[in-house]
Amino acid sequence: MALNDRLRGVFVDALQLDDSVDVENLKYRDIDEWDSVGHMALVAAIEDEFDVQFETEQVIDMSSFKVAVDMLKGFGAGE
Amino acid sequence: MTLLHAQARLRDAATGELLGGAELAGRVSEAAKELADLPSGVLFLRVGLDLTSVLRYLGAFEAGRAVALLDPAQDREVLDGLVSRFRPAAVLGVDDEPAPGYTQDWVREDVDGVAPHPDLAVMLPTSGSTGNPKFVRLSRSAILANADAIAEVLGIDENEVAPTSLPLHYSYGMSVLNSHLRKGATVLLEGSGVVARPFWDAVTQYGVTSLAGVPYHYEMLRRLRFDPAKYPTLRTLTQAGGKLRTDLVSEFNDKMRAVGGQMFVMYGQTEAAPRMATVPADRLAEKIGSAGPALPGGAFAIRDEDGNEITEPGVAGEVVYRGPNVMMGYAESEAELALGDETGGVLVTGDLGYLDSDGFLYITGRLKRIGKVFGNRVNLDDLEQIVKGFGAAAAVPAGDKVVVFLDRAEKDTCKQAAKLLSETLHLHVTGFDVRPAEGFPQLPSGKIDYRSLEAQV
Numbered sequence A: 001m002a003l004n005d006r007l008r009g010v011f012v013d014a015l016q017l018d019d020s021v022d023v024e025n026l027k028y029r030d031i032d033e034w035d036s037v038g039h040m041a042l043v044a045a046i047e048d049e050f051d052v053q054f055e056t057e058q059v060i061d062m063s064s065f066k067v068a069v070d071m072l073k074g075f076g077a078g079e
Numbered sequence B: 001m002t003l004l005h006a007q008a009r010l011r012d013a014a015t016g017e018l019l020g021g022a023e024l025a026g027r028v029s030e031a032a033k034e035l036a037d038l039p040s041g042v043l044f045l046r047v048g049l050d051l052t053s054v055l056r057y058l059g060a061f062e063a064g065r066a067v068a069l070l071d072p073a074q075d076r077e078v079l080d081g082l083v084s085r086f087r088p089a090a091v092l093g094v095d096d097e098p099a100p101g102y103t104q105d106w107v108r109e110d111v112d113g114v115a116p117h118p119d120l121a122v123m124l125p126t127s128g129s130t131g132n133p134k135f136v137r138l139s140r141s142a143i144l145a146n147a148d149a150i151a152e153v154l155g156i157d158e159n160e161v162a163p164t165s166l167p168l169h170y171s172y173g174m175s176v177l178n179s180h181l182r183k184g185a186t187v188l189l190e191g192s193g194v195v196a197r198p199f200w201d202a203v204t205q206y207g208v209t210s211l212a213g214v215p216y217h218y219e220m221l222r223r224l225r226f227d228p229a230k231y232p233t234l235r236t237l238t239q240a241g242g243k244l245r246t247d248l249v250s251e252f253n254d255k256m257r258a259v260g261g262q263m264f265v266m267y268g269q270t271e272a273a274p275r276m277a278t279v280p281a282d283r284l285a286e287k288i289g290s291a292g293p294a295l296p297g298g299a300f301a302i303r304d305e306d307g308n309e310i311t312e313p314g315v316a317g318e319v320v321y322r323g324p325n326v327m328m329g330y331a332e333s334e335a336e337l338a339l340g341d342e343t344g345g346v347l348v349t350g351d352l353g354y355l356d357s358d359g360f361l362y363i364t365g366r367l368k369r370i371g372k373v374f375g376n377r378v379n380l381d382d383l384e385q386i387v388k389g390f391g392a393a394a395a396v397p398a399g400d401k402v403v404v405f406l407d408r409a410e411k412d413t414c415k416q417a418a419k420l421l422s423e424t425l426h427l428h429v430t431g432f433d434v435r436p437a438e439g440f441p442q443l444p445s446g447k448i449d450y451r452s453l454e455a456q457v
Helices: A003-015 A036-050 A056-061 A065-074 B021-036 B051-063 B076-086 B140-154 B171-182 B197-205 B215-223 B246-258 B334-338 B380-386 B411-425 B450-456
Strands: B009-012 B018-020 B043-046 B067-070 B090-092 B120-125 B135-139 B161-163 B186-189 B210-213 B236-239 B262-268 B275-278 B299-303 B317-322 B329-331 B346-355 B361-366 B370-373 B376-379 B393-398 B401-407 B432-437
Touching: A003 A036, A003 A065, A036 A065, A036 B215, A056 A065, A056 B197, B009 B021, B009 B051, B018 B021, B021 B051, B043 B051, B043 B076, B051 B067, B051 B171, B051 B186, B067 B076, B076 B334, B120 B140, B120 B171, B135 B140, B140 B171, B140 B275, B161 B197, B161 B210, B171 B186, B171 B210, B171 B262, B210 B215, B215 B236, B215 B246, B236 B246, B246 B262, B299 B346, B329 B334, B370 B380, B370 B393, B370 B401, B376 B380, B380 B393, B380 B401, B380 B411, B393 B450, B401 B411, B411 B432
Parallel strands: B009 B186, B043 B067, B043 B090, B067 B120, B161 B186, B210 B236, B236 B262, B401 B432
Antiparallel strands: B009 B018, B120 B135, B135 B329, B262 B275, B299 B317, B317 B346, B346 B361, B370 B376, B393 B401
């Protein structure tokens, strides 16, 4: 499965998003579900799904779906 | 008597703007003037972490107008319910269509309303419940007494810089603001929170000296591998809003002490404006798990089931607090705004605990069916009511979350129930762990055996 699709699935599960949410254009705090609590759940879920571990700086910089994609590419995930 | 010390300053992290001295006082009186012509009644303020919100709050306080602080993200339905029950003079900080009976600017059309009691300064919602919250009535003197006592035990002075890491409609967040402004410190208005880059940039840029958090913040900070060495000005951590795991208390205390900093563990309830106890930082290591001695001016007593005071150290009973910061009482509708003090400075907390021989309080449980979700109090019976459409439910506390057992439910139903709880109570969905169950354990009386359910989580 393509990286974006896998990551979209993680976002939907971790944040329990409705189908109506435009996940790929989502930014931190755009929606109630992605607040600070949601962020930590999301980071943990991404780490599980892609078997990676983010650095502190990456956790606080993960401000959008797109940034998360770029970070995962940096890990060589989804290739 | 005022909240605003002459040295107090507000910094808006979004713009960098710093307001202090005569300029800040001027902006506060401007905000106060705007409230002068409003009809009689309480003010509703949807209070965000922004300058306009804080100036309005301070304006109301200085003008002697009772103000209820509300969650800016609160559902319209809940707001409408509160408006119809309390008939506020005006609702500030809201821009959707006004409620019936209100002008385009959300001012009540009917000029006649119940005049709030002259001592009443601030009303805060009791957490959650069925999305139909009641308010805690706090007097001006209770707010000021608590701000002073907190500042005393934490050593707050004009050199402190505290960020708004908690919402201001939440009693702990309000008290951080109050106690700092009262002592001439700086409050940094920052809305992105401890998991986001802008927050930590602001910590460095504006020389933040302290950070206030509830247990889930400390879970986050641990996950972020928080290292105080990276933030040389940040030397004080405070924790309240529920019991933090003792291993985390130790971990953060050690981290802070290693860099010459300090950690304070505190205990309170919104009903006490909110602080009741704080463990002195230099005694935390030897008193891990304690909530601390009562604040200056306050005192704890422990009562047994018959209401008699237990004087023997180490024996648990219901925790009763007495102090100048205890609420006047609750308000469920407009008529109660006029009421004076109903508590006589005594708060029966509903918490179970004991005092050690040094007078340090240890909380051991709850008398009432109450849980905490990310620091917010929730009534467990209400949770069961909310999800009853999905089947019989049994809710139990589980640290900073709650577990709701749903009888014979599918996984998907559990997910929907969690979502409904999250939406109704406006708390993050991950705070509600809804699990399927095959019936519930029962007591001989036929009631649900919550203790054995709790043991399962």
